[in-house]
Amino acid sequence: MQDPITNAKRAAGEKAASFIRPGMIVGLGTGSTAYWAIQKIGALVKDGLDIQAIATSEASAALARELKIPLTTFAETQRLDIDIDGADEVSENLDVIKGGGGALLREKIVAYHSKQLIIIADEHKYVPTLGRFPLAVEVIPFGWEATGSKLQSLGCRPLLRAKGEEIFITDNGNYIIDCSFGTIKEPQLINDALHNIPGVVETGLFVQMADKVVLGYEDGTTEVREK
Numbered sequence: 001m002q003d004p005i006t007n008a009k010r011a012a013g014e015k016a017a018s019f020i021r022p023g024m025i026v027g028l029g030t031g032s033t034a035y036w037a038i039q040k041i042g043a044l045v046k047d048g049l050d051i052q053a054i055a056t057s058e059a060s061a062a063l064a065r066e067l068k069i070p071l072t073t074f075a076e077t078q079r080l081d082i083d084i085d086g087a088d089e090v091s092e093n094l095d096v097i098k099g100g101g102g103a104l105l106r107e108k109i110v111a112y113h114s115k116q117l118i119i120i121a122d123e124h125k126y127v128p129t130l131g132r133f134p135l136a137v138e139v140i141p142f143g144w145e146a147t148g149s150k151l152q153s154l155g156c157r158p159l160l161r162a163k164g165e166e167i168f169i170t171d172n173g174n175y176i177i178d179c180s181f182g183t184i185k186e187p188q189l190i191n192d193a194l195h196n197i198p199g200v201v202e203t204g205l206f207v208q209m210a211d212k213v214v215l216g217y218e219d220g221t222t223e224v225r226e227k
């Protein structure tokens with residue numbers, strides 16, 4: 001028997017996989033919700049679904065290989081048809097905070113080049129306003145202390161992400177600074193301001209990028225919200 005949150009994540013992931021059609025190039029998200037979408041995609045591929053996928057992290061690529069989902073790269077194709085990825089927070093107007101797992105940079109690249117972004121989340125991630133979840137900002141290691149101070153001047157409490165005793169390193173060799181804003185009333189303004197700081201590579205704010213949000217509920221039902 002699965003715990004209710006896992007039930008919700010699984011329901012959202014599996015529902016999103018039902019939007020995939022034969023021949024599509026599919027973005028594979030990262031995290032514990034995307035895990036269920038990838039599992040479902042693996043099962044569909046095993047049953048004969050013909051697709052190719054681009055993974056948003058080394059972890060998701062490893063899972064895809066395990067499930068024998070054919071992987072491709074941007075060297076082969078520059079356009080994805082559909083990208084299915086998790087979220088840390090989703091607002092009522094479908095803005096999203098991502099990056100809790102540190103995969104935000106590849107996730108944003110894949111989402112940007114996809115015709116359709118489907119965000120999957122359990123019901124608890126749906127919030128009236130973004131910002132309670134700390135916003136992950138990927139930064140270049142050189143000068144990160146100065147970059148972090150500038151982040152603070154934007155009104156957040158910045159914290160360098162650690163993994164145990166070590167600094168957390170992303171798949172791209174960068175650091176993550178988690179920025180607690182409390183409330184992000186104007187996500188686009190914050191995203192632009194963050195991008196103006198040298199050393200900032202990408203932010204976990206996905207402003208008006210999601211085409212659909214699939215919310216999973218603890219009872220195993222789902223709800224699809226669209227722009």
Ligand SMILES: O=C[C@H](O)[C@H](O)[C@H](O)COP(=O)(O)O
Pocket residue numbers: 029030031032033034085086087088098099100101102103104107
């Ligand atoms: O960097 C990680 C990603 O943005 C994840 O998709 C996000 O943190 C949600 O992860 P989970 O589904 O595990 O809560």
